[in-house]
Amino acid sequence: MIRRIAVALLFAGTLPAGAQIGRRSRQGAGADPGYWVGLSYGYVSGTTIADESSATTWQFGYTSQLRASLEKTMQSGFTIGASAGFATAPLTYVSNTFSGACAGTCAANANITQYMAFLRGGSGVGFHGMYSIEAGMTEFSNFRTRDGNASLAPTNAKYDFSFGFGAGFGYGFTQASEVYLGQQWDLVLHPQGDNAGRSTNAPRISTFRAGFRIGF
Numbered sequence: 001m002i003r004r005i006a007v008a009l010l011f012a013g014t015l016p017a018g019a020q021i022g023r024r025s026r027q028g029a030g031a032d033p034g035y036w037v038g039l040s041y042g043y044v045s046g047t048t049i050a051d052e053s054s055a056t057t058w059q060f061g062y063t064s065q066l067r068a069s070l071e072k073t074m075q076s077g078f079t080i081g082a083s084a085g086f087a088t089a090p091l092t093y094v095s096n097t098f099s100g101a102c103a104g105t106c107a108a109n110a111n112i113t114q115y116m117a118f119l120r121g122g123s124g125v126g127f128h129g130m131y132s133i134e135a136g137m138t139e140f141s142n143f144r145t146r147d148g149n150a151s152l153a154p155t156n157a158k159y160d161f162s163f164g165f166g167a168g169f170g171y172g173f174t175q176a177s178e179v180y181l182g183q184q185w186d187l188v189l190h191p192q193g194d195n196a197g198r199s200t201n202a203p204r205i206s207t208f209r210a211g212f213r214i215g216f
Contacts, residue, residue, distance in 0.1 A: 016152075017073045021195070030109065032076050035071065036072075036213045036215045037068075037213070038211055039211055039212065041067075043065075043208045049188075051193075055095070056094060064114060065086065065112075069082065076125065081117070083114070083115075084113070085113065086112075088109055088110075090108075102145065110143045111139075111140040111141045118132050122173070123172065125173075126171065130180055130182060135161075135162070138188050139158065164184060166183060176216070177215065180211055180212070185212070
């Protein structure tokens with residue numbers, strides 16, 4: 001009888017501990033989703049590009065970028081993905097010629113599109129840090145006067161290899177939904193040469209970005 005009572009008391013004493021272990025395992029059992037889709041809005045800094053082929057200079061002002069992304073989870077907190085970002089940027093267009101649609105200097109617009117592959121680290125419920133590295137192509141196209149009445153050189157789209165890194169922080173509402181803020185710095189390898197024929201440094205594009213991701 002005493003032995004049976006001792007065994008019963010020992011068994012009853014292990015129940016709370018077992019229940020706690022079970023609760024902890026369920027709380028930590030959440031896994032990252034297999035894929036993510038995201039959308040973000042970015043504030044893009046101005047930059048100056050001296051286009052060697054057209055002998056023009058593009059003095060871009062600040063603009064906004066809309067970016068969509070698709071990611072695949074490789075392991076917990078680590079994804080590989082692809083993105084496409086679109087922007088219409090204002091610029092001061094400087095040309096050597098004093099004839100045609102833009103004589104010397106004029107106000108203009110151009111499209112800037114980025115197609116990037118990237119690696120991203122950082123995810124989880126609550127606040128967490130995030131970092132990324134990316135590489136791909138930056139396209140400059142559709143140069144036109146600010147009023148839209150005339151096209152400007154170059155008339156063909158320019159594609160330049162670009163790469164960079166980013167950092168920021170996110171907040172996960174669940175294991176499969178989060179918002180984030182981050183800063184991205186990209187180097188654009190555009191063939192450079194100013195109006196006097198002198199080479200210049202490769203331009204840099206900085207983007208402050210806010211967005212969200214949803215996993216599935």
